[in-house]
Amino acid sequence: MSVASTAAYAARRAAQRERVRILYRKALKDTLNWAVHRHLFYEDADNLRARFEVNRGVEDPDTIDRLIADGEAQYNKWRHPDPYIVPWAPGGSKFTRNPTPPEGIEIVYNYGREDND
Amino acid sequence: MALRAALIRHLRVPVQTVSPAGRVSQPSVANSLFGSIRFMSSHDDHLSKEDVADRVLSVVKSFPKVDPSKVTPDVHFQSDLGLDSLDNVEILMALEEEFKLEIPDKEADKIDSCKLAIEYIHNHPMAS
Numbered sequence A: 001m002s003v004a005s006t007a008a009y010a011a012r013r014a015a016q017r018e019r020v021r022i023l024y025r026k027a028l029k030d031t032l033n034w035a036v037h038r039h040l041f042y043e044d045a046d047n048l049r050a051r052f053e054v055n056r057g058v059e060d061p062d063t064i065d066r067l068i069a070d071g072e073a074q075y076n077k078w079r080h081p082d083p084y085i086v087p088w089a090p091g092g093s094k095f096t097r098n099p100t101p102p103e104g105i106e107i108v109y110n111y112g113r114e115d116n117d
Numbered sequence B: 001m002a003l004r005a006a007l008i009r010h011l012r013v014p015v016q017t018v019s020p021a022g023r024v025s026q027p028s029v030a031n032s033l034f035g036s037i038r039f040m041s042s043h044d045d046h047l048s049k050e051d052v053a054d055r056v057l058s059v060v061k062s063f064p065k066v067d068p069s070k071v072t073p074d075v076h077f078q079s080d081l082g083l084d085s086l087d088n089v090e091i092l093m094a095l096e097e098e099f100k101l102e103i104p105d106k107e108a109d110k111i112d113s114c115k116l117a118i119e120y121i122h123n124h125p126m127a128s
Helices: A003-034 A036-054 A061-077 B001-011 B047-062 B085-099 B107-110 B116-123
Strands: none
Touching: A003 A036, A003 A061, A003 B085, A036 B085, A061 B085, B047 B085, B047 B116, B085 B116
């Protein structure tokens, strides 16, 4: 790599690192979705980490891109159909269940009193 | 009965009276202790910063690759504790499980140290 393109190279590698981190995060959550019991999850998480560690020393950006694309394809293949999502998060059961009322709306507590009382 | 009277006296809300001259008199001091704590309120359950810090530190200390004696509230995961970026992801997932949060991927990528984690969780409205 020439010196002039080192910044571009570094930026590309940084973007790849971010993709790897996000892929690892999603894969770990997916592993937790599939293996609900903790002892199974710890084993599967170790295996997943080992699979990531195998490719740790790769330096060539094109190979890295290909590996990341392979990893994302595998992740998409193994995604859980009913993942656990925190209830108030998008996709959860409580999402926008009780939105905050818009400004200017007031509740008038007249306890059922009619106008002609 | 006396306890109830004492409790009611303590829970009295301070009334600012405006005298005819227009000056506002000082609120009573007796309410200063209980004015900040509202019993039976559902809007005050935000975690305090020390609470958040304690729980974050306990989660980080119980991580198997971390030496518990080096963990302070200012520690940076990768430079001080010698962790990896993938370990960072794992710690963040443990924090998400501890505080029942869901952190978006882009923001989760940026949380790199205990200080950032404590700040983020403290400012998150749904942390519990």
